Amino acid sequence: MELIRKFFVALLIVLISTYSYNAEQTRSPELAKRYFEEGVESLKILNYLDALVYFSRAYSVNPKSYYGELSYLYLGKSYALYSYAFGSKKGVLAAIGYLNQYPFHYKVPRFIYTQREFIGDSYLLLQWYATAKNIYANLYGETEKVEYMIKYGYAASLDGSIEGYNYLKKLDTEGVPEDYLDIYYMTLGFYNFNLGRYRLAVEYLAYAMNTNTYLREDPHLLFRMGVAHYKLGDWRKALLYLELSLKKDTLKFYKDKANFYLARINLETKNFREAFANLKKLTEEDKLFYNKLSQTLFSSLWLYDEFLKVYGEKLGNYREKLLQLGWLNVEDIYGEIPALGIYYLSLKEKSLNDEEREFLRVKELTLREFVFENELFTFDRYVEKAREPLKNFAFFNRGDAEFLNELFKTNRSSYFKIYGTPAGMELLARSMVFLGDRKVVKVLPYVKDEGVYKFLYAQLSLIEGNREEAVKYLLESLPLLKGEDLLEARLLSAYLQDSPEELEKVLAEVDFKRERFSHYAPLVLTKVADLYYDRGDLRKALRYYRRVAELYAEGDNYWWAMFRVAVISERLKDSETLKWVVKRAKEEDNIWSKVIRSLWEG
Structure with missing residues (x-):
């Protein structure tokens, strides 16, 4: 008003x-x-x-x-x-x-x-640049006056073009009318800005401002100075010029672009309050659903965990909006940013709903470069961020392994493009082997570490029932492995070779409290006990069976151990141990407990 x-x-x-x-x-x-x-x-x-x-x-x-x-x-x-x-x-x-x-x-x-x-x-x-250019071109054609060509170049440069650049570049400043020197320098600055020569653009625009100090009020110059400094990494000056451009841009031509760059700077520098204010201006009036600047920025917010932690609730359901933007751009390159965000957030939160899964199934990632806002847009940073949560996944954790396997099967092609690094494929292969998924045979060729490859192939052979091949690959992998991989390979090798002495040696080094080895404990301890039992070394067998029974109070290994404890106790005439087994059997009602009671109760 x-x-x-x-x-x-x-x-x-x-x-x-x-x-x-x-x-x-x-x-x-x-x-x-x-x-x-x-x-x-x-x-x-x-x-x-x-x-x-x-x-x-x-x-x-x-x-x-x-x-x-x-x-x-x-x-x-x-x-x-x-x-x-x-x-x-x-x-x-x-x-x-x-x-x-x-x-x-x-x-x-x-x-x-x-x-x-x-x-x-x-x-x-x-900003009716084409109309203005036609007028200036006709004027130059009729008069051949330099000033009209300068104005033609100015209009072209404002429109993002470099038409007339060579003509103006060849002009000596002495051939430029004095009243047009400021526009001449400004135009050369805009040309270089359009060409991505930001340092040269800043120099020319500075000349223009020195020639005419009132150009410090020009929103076209201020905006481009701000963006040029942003591209050059001088965010302090970029903030200054972009803020000034917003104040001087009365017709709001640069409002969205200036807020876009200001938001990016404020996000990078963790000025989250200012970033949120910029974001609000970019998403007002439903811009989120038709403005590519708004969509690109909003779709990229998952890169900034701290920002979402502070302002996530004020954005509404971010993942839901991310999915909406994904579907909105499902057929073009802009849909790949929200897709990567969903991959990242799903891995981070270890959850993926049906709607997200369907979107990821449909959306094929290309991760190709494209030009956005006069610069080459690459997905490198997005992909790197999307990979971060993998470090929190353990292949020997069933929940983690199942989630990775599900995500992989949702869209194998896209998964390979994001997580197809040696480390990423090795984690997937390990997870699939842990789950006993025979389709791991298609993933194993991507495992580059020879020792790990042979180790995992040995486990796949074991899954497929090829014991001889499993032993062969395990023995070949041993000299190439280290750390827990080596320890696990030795454990499996000893297990398959039916050597209780070798198993005991490895058992002395294994900490079954560690999650990776915890699922081995009842199986391996029972195996040692069975081997000694078959040899007739009943006392050693009893020691291991009791260890299984004391550590694991349920499951088939537990009741098999309890049954064998009862058999050995009877043969060794150990009535106290036998009574303990019968007492425990009375507390349960299953096939094992019934057999034990029927044989030894009373």
């Missing part, structure tokens, strides 16, 4: 001034000239209101004079700039309409080129 009030106040002042000086009707050419020059000076310092007053006075003094006619055009230009300063597109369009009336007011116009130039300038304010 304040802007509108100022807008109408300005119009009122201009009208009063015009009528007041119409009454004078001095028709003094000198007076018209003086007012015109005052208007030009006001324009130079961006005082558009005074410019309107002075040009209206110059025009009213003598409309048909040289400066009166020129003032007509400058009134239109001033009104366009004034409207732009107050964010009024309608005002700029009205100025264009006013300028187009010039040939009707003056049947033999003296400044037709100036009129067309000012119309082109007004279209530039509205």
Whole structure:
């Protein structure tokens, strides 16, 4: 409302001034000239209101004079700039309409080129670059004046093009009109910005500001200076220029882009409050569902765990919105960012709902590079982040192994693209072997460590019932392994070779409290006991059977051990141990307990 009030106040002042000086009707050419020059000076310092007053006075003094006619055009230009300063597109369009009336007011116009130039300038304010370029191109073609080519280049560079770059590059500054040096430098700066030469762009834009200090108010220059400094890694200066561009950009042409870069800087520097404020502006009015800047930033928030920890609740259900953005862009490259986010969050939280699973099944990742915001966008950082949760997965944990296997089977191609590193494929192969999944045979070739490959292949052979091959690969893997892999391979090798002495040696080194070996304990201890039992070494067998019974109070290994303890106790005439077994059997009601009671109770 304040802007509108100022807008109408300005119009009122201009009208009063015009009528007041119409009454004078001095028709003094000198007076018209003086007012015109005052208007030009006001324009130079961006005082558009005074410019309107002075040009209206110059025009009213003598409309048909040289400066009166020129003032007509400058009134239109001033009104366009004034409207732009107050964010009024309608005002700029009205100025264009006013300028187009010039040939009707003056049947033999003296400044037709100036009129067309000012119309082109007004279209530039509205970012109608193609229209402005056509006007400047025609002017240059008719006059061959350097200034029109400079303005053509300026319009082209604002449009992200480098048309006219070679022409301007060859120009010597001495061949550039003094009044156009600032635009010349600014245009070269914009060209280099478009070419990705950000350091050179900053240098030229600095020249432009030094040539004309009022360019520090220009939103086009401020925005590009901010982005250039961002690309160069100078985030402090980037913040300064981008914030200034938001203040000076009255028509909000750069609002979303500036907030996008500000949000990225604030996220990287952990200024989360400011980042959230930028994000809110980027997602207002449902921009999240049609604006690629908003979508790309929002889809990337999973890169910033600390931000989501603080502001996650204020975003609503982030994973749900991420899935929506994924489906919205399921057929293009932008859908790959939310897909990677879902992979990351599902691994981090070890959960994946049916809707997410279906999306990941359908969405084929390419991870190809593409151009976004005048820079090459790569997925390297996203993929690296998506891999992070794998370090929290243990292949010997059944829940972890099952989740990895499920995720892999959801979309094998995409899984390979993200987690197809030697470490990632080794973890998957280990998990599949742990689960006894025979399809691991398709994954094993991706395991690059020869020792681990042979070790896992030995376990696969064991799963498939090929005991001889399993022993062969285990023995071949032993010299190549180290740490827990070596210990487990020795354990399995001794187990398969039916050597109780070898098993006892390994058992002395194994800590069955460790999760990796915990599932081996009842199986291996029972095996040692069985081997000694078969040899007739009943006392050693009894010691191991009792160890199984004391450590594991349920399951088939437990009851098999209890049964064998009873058999051995009877043969050794150990009545106390036998009574203990019978007492324990009375506490349970299963096939094993019934057999024990029927044989030894009473």
